[in-house]
Amino acid sequence: MPTPITTSEVAKRVVNHEETLILDVRNTDEFDDWKIEGGKVEVINEPYFNLLEGIDPVADKLDKNQEVIVVCAKGGSSQMVAELLEEEGGFTKVFNLEGGMKAWSEHLEPVKIGDLSDGGSIHQFVRLGKGCLSYLIESNGEVAIVDTNRMIDIYEDFAKDKDVQIKYLIDTHLHADHISGGRELAEKVGGTYYLPPKDATEVTFDYEALEEGNDIVVGNTTVRAQPIYSPGHTLGSTSLIIDDQYLLTGDILFVKSIGRPDLAGKAEDWVGDLRETLYSRYKELSDDLVVLPAHYSFAEELGNEGSVSARLGDLYQRNKGLQIEDEGVFRKMVTENLPPQPNAYQEIRETNMGKINPENEKQREMEIGPNRCAVHG
Structure with a gap:
């Protein structure tokens, strides 16, 4: 056999x-x-x-x-x-x-990214079958999870093994390619669920606003998740700076590509926001920040230890999506060079809004297939 x-x-x-x-x-x-x-x-x-x-x-x-x-x-x-x-x-x-x-499609592989200045750590959960990346930030017994996948058991088991408490569940934006487990896990553990308010205009549930100026303190006060408004993939897309070392970019910036602005049918409206974020807001940040995106598209983006990351300054040197000086050429690229929409993306958005609640087997079917959140120059 x-x-x-x-x-x-x-x-x-x-x-x-x-x-x-x-x-x-x-x-x-x-x-x-x-x-x-x-x-x-x-x-x-x-x-x-x-x-x-x-x-x-x-x-x-x-x-x-x-x-x-x-x-x-x-x-x-x-x-x-x-x-x-x-x-x-x-x-x-x-x-x-x-x-x-x-x-x-449902397997999550945890990979340690690094240590935080106060003795905590940050782990990346790599969803190899879909290219989704989520993050667990642990400090002084407290945990924040960013862009949680639907399969929440692995995060609970990981926290239990480390004897730490999950307190904050954060979505950098309203996802269209996979069903978020953030709200469900927050309810299960008595944690707080954060979502950018500009992406939450149609949600049917209560949430805490993830917005610029409202730091989220995880564990020791030296570890801050500092939200930065960074629209473009969605109107509310918000990035996080962790411990002045890591930049969690959601679906705005990837290692080999940039975010697509059209999953709510708003490509023409949001392309200006996307350019502003990539060419101005991120430009003001330290080149030494380690970019940790919410997705990857290519196997070669997996590093030697299986993680996906890159120094921000290096991306400005080699990511083609960050090197288009002509705004018209940029606009053309991100509105005309788009891959197919993710599988069942509209149903996934409505599920993440709380408008529909499909059975578990239906949710699995909705997520089958690759993520398609990027524009490849």
Whole structure:
């Protein structure tokens, strides 16, 4: 029988940049839209229906002595293909990804970013299957979590293991690509949920305003989450400076791209805000701040230790979205060079507003697929 392999085990291989061979047996259109990626990940796509009569279509592409991880949508078809590889092909190192891409979409991999000046720390939770990044800031027994994912158990378990209390849940903006777990977790632990008021005009629940001038003190007073109004991706988008070291940019600035201004249908209206934030507001900040975005788009953005970050001054040197002097050219790029909208983005926005509350299985389906929050120059 093929050996089952968990999303956690595959994630460790990806973030540690281990040689990994994946046979993805989903339909080609699904594969082309979204796949497991990493610096040393090789992926071969051969749809399951091509293998029903035998493994000939992949026999020449695979080495029998190589480890092969077989992947499908939910883990069923891949199990059968993995068995075929063993029984018919004589492969001895075959693994089946438990839960398939559906489970991969939900895995969060915690990676330590660094220590804070008072002895606290900041961790990045990397959602490898969707490119989402969230953050846990811990200081003197207190925790703030920024851009919380829907799968809240991992944050609770992490805090429990560290014996710290989750007190603040912060969304840098109203998300359109994934369902926020911030409000749910705040209610569960008795914490405070923050949201920028300009993104909250249609929400159906109470929240604390995340706005410039209202610092959030986490633990010792030396650790401040200092909100900076930075519109452009959304009207309310707000960045955070943590401990004068880290700049949490939400979906405004990424390592290799910039935020898109159109997920509320406001590209023409918000492109000026986006440029103002990137070319003026952020320019006034220290070049030495470490940028920690809410998403990444490319496997090469994962650093050696599996985290995604970059020095702000370096991004002004190498991120093409920050080097367009002509405002007209910039406007054209961010209004005409847009990827497809994220899957079910309108339903996701309404869920994050509290207008609808889909069943859990429906929420999982809504989130399937890559994030598409960036403009690539």
